[in-house]
Amino acid sequence: MKNSEANLINYLYSQIDAGAFLFNKLGARVIPKSSVVLQGDEYLAEVFLAAEDTTQQPEIIINSRPYEVKDGKATYRINTNEPGTFKWSGLIKYKTPAGVIKNYPFSQEYQVTRPSVTMSATRMNVFYRGLDNPFDVGGGGIPHENLEVTMTNGQVVKSGNAFVIKPNELDELGRRTTVSVYAVIGNERRLMGTTKWRVKKVPDPVAQVAGHGGGTIRKERLLVEDGVMAVLEDFDFDFKYTVTQFNVQVSGAGGYVSVWESNNNRFTNEQKEQFRRLTPNSLVYIANIKARGDDGEVRDLDPISFKIM
Template structure:
């Protein structure tokens, strides 16, 4: 909309319309400033997501995070350079203390061409063009040549080519910006350059963020796995098991070969089922390969080998809900030892307390980040013997997600918004029944170029907040931020902001 207004104003200038047109340029410039601020907020969220991803997985996200920081630094540098040029032009026209957002000599048509095109043989205009072209080349170097849409957008937004001839005249790119226009129009056009830069920065930052998982395998099912070192342990020995979370893609079946023979795939599980009769006592080794298509379409081979012993199995510890305990919650666990009655099993745990719950147990972890170790002993033939132990990770309950009407971003109608009573918080796809209550939040929007915000000290919208939402028009941005929620575990969480566009 702002770009359309700018084009209309430029057309009116060509018709020598009166001073009201010049005043309208300041309105357009203020609109561009608001647009730039919106891009800044949007980009800040993307860079925050980059930093979080790099912190959680430096090997996977570290290089892309560093590249994103470079994009931001180069964009900020060019943006600030253009701002300095705008200040220089306005000060030259209005004198010291001039304000680029309130130009006195709006109709000045001499200052811009004099300083940008004439002085020092047009050095400033040449440097500006070179800076934009260097910035454009850098951004293009980050984009895969196959992404033609983004490449076209970058070239269009940062175009410095000479415009087509008009009535026999062939103005240069710099002349088409600084020659023949009043100062207020020149400054507004430079603001549009900055807006286009922030928009392009947003496109490239999001493009880089998407590359974090571009070459990663996609999975749709998680499963806790226990892989014992051996299923047979002599008395006095130690039972060892690897406990981990596996991920599978049930929509893409692999080809699994064992001893050069293909084995069947379990429907909906994405895993093979290998069966062999246990007819001979002793150790038996076997091997094979998994053929799986990677995201680029290539078949990758993953060899494996296994060993088993035909003998009586021993202890099995299987967590009810994966190998993770959550602090502040009752975590159900089942413990059994084959051949031993449940009343003869003696379990103990570190960094937690454990209470019987029917045939199972409830574990109450103490400190997140410190593993809990369950050690199982059993009374066998009147003697207490150690059977084995298993490690569990203790994690903090994840932060809930704040929503209004089940949404936390995107578009919403004003009527839909006004039907909602407040802000709610819940943890999506969490296996435990853990409730959070929002205790405060702030609703804010931009009105007349200024931020207006209203606070609630509960999870419900206040009358002031409702009135603020009633004043919104189509296209307005509404932010719900500074959201604080308290959980049943007694912890207080600061939640991510909600952003809506009114349609």
């Protein structure tokens, strides 16, 4: 009788765990909602402790097809050839210690978007030769450190999250430079897009005295001015020209007289002396004006003239 009772007790205890799974390995698992997060969105991930039974492998079926299982896991891999939202599902089959097969269905979906970038010149819609042209690139969620910019006729330098375009040829006869943007996605370098841009030289400046390129001026105002300035009008870049030489002629009742030269951007003492002798309605003619830009190129500027009030 006692043996029968003992056998019954052992049987009842064994049935308590008969349908339970037996695991012999634990490990931490992290499943992020997405590996790419746009600015302003939240990063979300599930963290949990996973238990494994290394003595047997589950059977994993995805989209009605069995997959190879290793270390309790199967890898689902599929090429994405077109954009859209795609669903996939499957079933995990696992045998309990009692020999019963239990099914665990699952389903997931993913979204495929076309690779895209936005490219814009920060200051103008053209590139200027000899200048550092700021260039912004947006990678549609791709980190800036994974973006690369190239061009056909110049140099591209990365500066923080922006790029600097340095073209070395002009846009002559309709030719344009092509800018290409590449992204490193995974371990693959992929072309994201190309655009064509005009390349121009920096425009010529205009000569000015007292902030004006000609017209009427008081003799007193002319006398307090230091010289002739070369000004780039409506140009957003930090680029300067400096006048390197100019001539001055003045006219009175007898017409234009001798020419007085300056070898820099300042009025000479001789030129100032002629200004002191000016009378109302006299003309001051400034010509043979040359200016050197920050790029070292010398430009010839149009002459300017003033009438004394």
